[in-house]
Amino acid sequence: MFKKPNCPVIAIEEHYWDAELAKTYTGFESGRPGPQQSRLYDMGDVRIKEMDEAGIDIQVLSHGAPSTQKLPADSAVAMTLGVNDRLAAHCAAHPKRLTAFAALPTADPKGAADELERCVTKHGFKGAMLHGLANGVFLDDKRFWPIYERAEKLDVPIYFHPGLPDARVREAYYDDYAKDAPMLARAAWGYTVETATTAIRMILSGVFDKHPKLKLIIGHLGETLPFLVWRVDHALARPGASFQPRFRDVWCNNFWITTSGNFSDPALLCCVQEMGVDRILFAVDWPFVDNPLGVDWMKTVPLCDEDKAKILSGNAKRILKM
Numbered sequence: 001m002f003k004k005p006n007c008p009v010i011a012i013e014e015h016y017w018d019a020e021l022a023k024t025y026t027g028f029e030s031g032r033p034g035p036q037q038s039r040l041y042d043m044g045d046v047r048i049k050e051m052d053e054a055g056i057d058i059q060v061l062s063h064g065a066p067s068t069q070k071l072p073a074d075s076a077v078a079m080t081l082g083v084n085d086r087l088a089a090h091c092a093a094h095p096k097r098l099t100a101f102a103a104l105p106t107a108d109p110k111g112a113a114d115e116l117e118r119c120v121t122k123h124g125f126k127g128a129m130l131h132g133l134a135n136g137v138f139l140d141d142k143r144f145w146p147i148y149e150r151a152e153k154l155d156v157p158i159y160f161h162p163g164l165p166d167a168r169v170r171e172a173y174y175d176d177y178a179k180d181a182p183m184l185a186r187a188a189w190g191y192t193v194e195t196a197t198t199a200i201r202m203i204l205s206g207v208f209d210k211h212p213k214l215k216l217i218i219g220h221l222g223e224t225l226p227f228l229v230w231r232v233d234h235a236l237a238r239p240g241a242s243f244q245p246r247f248r249d250v251w252c253n254n255f256w257i258t259t260s261g262n263f264s265d266p267a268l269l270c271c272v273q274e275m276g277v278d279r280i281l282f283a284v285d286w287p288f289v290d291n292p293l294g295v296d297w298m299k300t301v302p303l304c305d306e307d308k309a310k311i312l313s314g315n316a317k318r319i320l321k322m
Helices: 035-041 045-054 073-093 109-123 142-154 167-177 184-188 190-205 225-236 247-254 265-275 291-300 305-319
Strands: 010-016 058-063 098-100 128-131 158-161 216-218 255-258
Touching: 010 035, 010 158, 010 305, 035 045, 045 291, 058 073, 073 098, 073 109, 109 142, 128 142, 142 158, 158 190, 167 184, 167 190, 184 190, 190 216, 190 225, 190 247, 225 247, 225 265, 247 255, 247 265, 255 265, 291 305
Parallel strands: 010 058, 058 098, 128 158, 158 216, 216 255
Antiparallel strands: none
């Protein structure tokens, strides 16, 4: 029988789909057939049942990729408002079990910043989630800095979640194996490369010089960056570089990471050693990963109970003000 950890369990990268938004994207559902797709649309019975069975007290919901980032500028704000309002209604129906990250209409960065503020102040959302490229543009581009300025002002984090690599990258790097290994360009490797690259570009862009209190969250135990932080930091600082400050300083001061879909003891311990346990948050990546895999793993990780409690909920309570 399941033994609940002696602390709340808050899972912060747990996904859903908005049915109205899905209708706007051709082929949106093609990669998620069957029960997984049904669970993405479920905002009540199945979701709460599976949370209860695994011992998860709260999910922080976020729309799956590409969310609202491929919407055209002339309709992005209005459609995103509807997406977020419907999400807020679902959370209000289960106020003790569900809260959320906002979707943002990145085609209109000023509108996206305003929507972030509306969702935080009106609906109590905990920040926002952005996915991969925004209409083909990396998220470090200065056109998106109004979003980060507003997030810093509101003192809420932006969660950088993977999205599909650019079509040219998929063709050059992954298409040879797409038939036999269809997840290669996605969760198996492509997502990791895309999100880690975005994180490095954000640090190089200078956005943290302008907004030094900006908080970013990266899933999947940091998309390999905790393992590589020494090498990246050292290489970027070699003679000829004008980049300041050092990569490690920003990575360890402005980023938090989650356990979503990466339940490995050695990987977790590497993250604890490089970043400290206070910067690691629990997540499952439901429904793409089943809840018990994450919760059961946390019961056995070689950390003390105090550190487990920080990961399972303490750190989330602090950064998300829960």
